[in-house]
Amino acid sequence: MTAPLRIGNREARRLWLWTNLLSGTPVGPVDVMGMIRALGFVQIDTIRNVTRAHHHILWSRNQNYREKMLWPLLRQREIFEHFTHDASLIPMEVLPMWQRQFRRLGEKAARHDWYQSGLGQEQIASIRERIAAEGALSTHAFETKAESREMWARPPHKKALDQMWYSGELATCHRENFVKFYDLGERVFPAQLREGPGEAESALWLCDAALDRLSVGTTGEVQRFWEAMDAGEAKGWAEARRPVPVEVQGADGAWRAA
Structure with a gap:
């Protein structure tokens, strides 16, 4: 070595x-x-x-x-909106590699208590059907109320919209005065970009892209850049790609491996 x-x-x-x-x-x-x-x-x-x-x-x-x-870039489908470590605008060409994130976050939202909407499957389906028939709608088009008055409380329809948004079933069509409008993912995402490679290949691509944009980082920092994989996948990337090991000097003079 x-x-x-x-x-x-x-x-x-x-x-x-x-x-x-x-x-x-x-x-x-x-x-x-x-x-x-x-x-x-x-x-x-x-x-x-x-x-x-x-x-x-x-x-x-x-x-x-x-x-x-x-915001015109969102309407022009040059970028799409989804969740990295927070809500983010991502170049549309990343979409094929992002299919794994739709699956991961969609499954997480479906099973996580915080995201449970309080609506039945028929009611959730009716929200989707309404968007399919009427076109893009914002949360203001629905009328369910939050169960509590805490600042983080969300009404059931907003949780249902978000659950479908995390999975890619719905997508941000555009924003008006920063209000998000939801439309069917199939009407927002270009058809030729809705299919991606397998999970492993997508993870390798995302890790490569993360290190390109960090220049220097630990395996954990590469993993957390997109927040689209677990620690084991990032470790597998490091073993497969064998990036150049470095030691970086901090402002305190100490040297740290990356």
Whole structure:
């Protein structure tokens, strides 16, 4: 075995800034899709100080970015919305590899007590049938009420919509004033991208893509980048791909393996 590649703190900081599109002067022509592809995805958030977090992310990388540039990409099917470690906008070309995440999160939502909607299967089916007949609908089109008044409480129809959204049965068609509109996944996701490779091949691809966007990371950090696999799958990727071992110097001067 060769000795790990050593990356000093100054070089590590420069590499991190470059990887995250923060090393250059943040001006020039705006390529929103280029930024999203380079980052892997952009997390969207309701928190708003000056503007919402996803706009901060993109503006920090090019100050010619404007808010009106993002959401048309969702309507144009250049990106899709789903869950990494949080709700995120992901390049549409990742969709074939994302079929495993639809399966994982759909199954998790179906069995998890927190996601149980309180609606019967016939009622859930009727929500889907209504969207199929009427087109994209937001949660405001339904009238069930939450069982409690806690800030995190959700009405049964919202839980049912989310459960179908996690599985890919429904998809975010567009947003209006940040309100999500749900449509059938088959009407949102391009037909040629709805089939992907097997679970193992998809996991390898996602791990490769994660390390490309981290530049340096532990196996756990590679796993958590997309949050689309378990620790065993990430370990299997490391054994199959044998990425270059490194030691990175932290600001405290200590060296850490990655």
